[in-house]
Amino acid sequence: MSLPRKQIPIIIQIITGKPDFQTEKNGYLLPIPKDMAEVWSEFDIACMNRAIGLAERGRGQVSPNPPVGCVLVLNGRIIAEGWHNHLGDLHAEQAAIADAESRGVTTEGAMAYVTLEPCNHFGLTPPCTQALLWAGVKDVIVATRDPNPMVRGEGIKVLLDAGISVREGLLGTKARLQMQSFMNWCEHRRPLVTLKAAMDVNGVIDGNFSGRFTSEISLDAAHRLRRHCDAIVVGVNTVVKDNPQLNIRRVPLGQSQQPLRIVLDRSLRTPKSAILLTDGGETIIVHSLSDSQGVTLPSGNNGVNLNALLDHLGDRGIQDILVEGGASVWKQFLEEKLVDRAIIIQSSVELGEGPKANLDATLMENAGLNMIGTSNWGGDNVKFWSRSNLEWPSNEWP
Numbered sequence: 001m002s003l004p005r006k007q008i009p010i011i012i013q014i015i016t017g018k019p020d021f022q023t024e025k026n027g028y029l030l031p032i033p034k035d036m037a038e039v040w041s042e043f044d045i046a047c048m049n050r051a052i053g054l055a056e057r058g059r060g061q062v063s064p065n066p067p068v069g070c071v072l073v074l075n076g077r078i079i080a081e082g083w084h085n086h087l088g089d090l091h092a093e094q095a096a097i098a099d100a101e102s103r104g105v106t107t108e109g110a111m112a113y114v115t116l117e118p119c120n121h122f123g124l125t126p127p128c129t130q131a132l133l134w135a136g137v138k139d140v141i142v143a144t145r146d147p148n149p150m151v152r153g154e155g156i157k158v159l160l161d162a163g164i165s166v167r168e169g170l171l172g173t174k175a176r177l178q179m180q181s182f183m184n185w186c187e188h189r190r191p192l193v194t195l196k197a198a199m200d201v202n203g204v205i206d207g208n209f210s211g212r213f214t215s216e217i218s219l220d221a222a223h224r225l226r227r228h229c230d231a232i233v234v235g236v237n238t239v240v241k242d243n244p245q246l247n248i249r250r251v252p253l254g255q256s257q258q259p260l261r262i263v264l265d266r267s268l269r270t271p272k273s274a275i276l277l278t279d280g281g282e283t284i285i286v287h288s289l290s291d292s293q294g295v296t297l298p299s300g301n302n303g304v305n306l307n308a309l310l311d312h313l314g315d316r317g318i319q320d321i322l323v324e325g326g327a328s329v330w331k332q333f334l335e336e337k338l339v340d341r342a343i344i345i346q347s348s349v350e351l352g353e354g355p356k357a358n359l360d361a362t363l364m365e366n367a368g369l370n371m372i373g374t375s376n377w378g379g380d381n382v383k384f385w386s387r388s389n390l391e392w393p394s395n396e397w398p
């Protein structure tokens with residue numbers, strides 16, 4: 001079920017009867033009704049900030065849901081907190097109600113601050129609207145509406161119809177930034193693309209130096225990135241040469257799933273003995289042959305057609321992919337302007353003679369990316385690039 005992006009706000013308009021819409025700074029079409037010029041108290045802002053902070057605990061564990069947090073307030077005090085911790089677990093509102101129950105605190109007459117419009121459908125859990133009504137919550141403050149076709153204004157409408165006071169828009173931009181992959185997927189039905197590359201001091205990616213050449217901090221960050229993504233994309237040359245595992249090993253897996261591995265392999269050269277095909281994890285070989293194995297997609301200029309790939313992954317509900325290499329795959333994604341964020345790690349080690357990354361500033365800028373910051377990860381120089389109007393999902397990311 002796919003919804004043309006332009007129709008989403010129109011449908012919300014029909015549901016809410018509120019005619020005014022703005023395009024948010026970060027590019028998502030969302031309704032901002034004229035009468036939402038709320039005056040929020042410092043306490044309101046602190047409570048929603050707390051809910052956003054709680055939501056962050058679910059990052060990497062809740063996909064295809066977004067991270068969501070909730071606090072319950074009674075008589076000017078936070079009485080309970082909750083967040084959507086992992087897929088299949090309670091939603092944030094239900095977790096907050098359960099938190100209150102577990103401590104014997106009444107929720108009758110409470111106010112709920114929640115970072116996303118409460119759901120009103122039976123998914124893996126019953127609707128949060130019903131949980132809020134059952135708990136006796138009287139006021140709900142929502143940071144942002146849910147543009148998912150399954151929700152789309154229904155949650156707010158159900159609460160209003162039940163006589164609950166609902167206000168929206170408190171820290172909405174910050175909340176949408178936090179759940180940007182989900183928002184992007186609802187709008188475009190495609191994943192956000194993060195490119196990660198590591199190279200030596202001369203830009204060489206593979207020389208005669210054996211062993212790790214980036215710092216422990218960089219390696220940990222790379223595994224956190226994998227944890228935050230739904231799928232990792234590599235080219236077949238990387239598989240043939242390195243036989244990588246492409247899983248999460250250096251940081252705790254927690255309640256996350258191991259990422260799906262995707263090999264771009266136009267003419268099916270992946271060895272049957274490759275770790276990716278034999279370790280029990282999920283791997284998709286994407287090729288352009290009329291062969292029953294893997295996924296067949298049309299070929300593009302230098303390999304598999306990447307637009308077809310992103311459409312295919314979007315249809316599978318994948319919201320975030322990490323492009324790990326190698327050089328020709330990075331180049332193809334960049335030249336087709338399909339990269340949303342890039343993290344380029346340059347170590348101080350010399351690998352010796354070998355192929356280069358060739359990720360110079362001109363290529364990055366021509367791909368529509370701006371350098372938004374730098375960092376030092378244990379001696380490695382790290383550059384962060386981002387598509388215009390796309391901010392990093394949080395200060396701690398990755």
Ligand SMILES: [Zn+2]
Binds near residue numbers: 118129
């Ligand atoms: Zn819910």
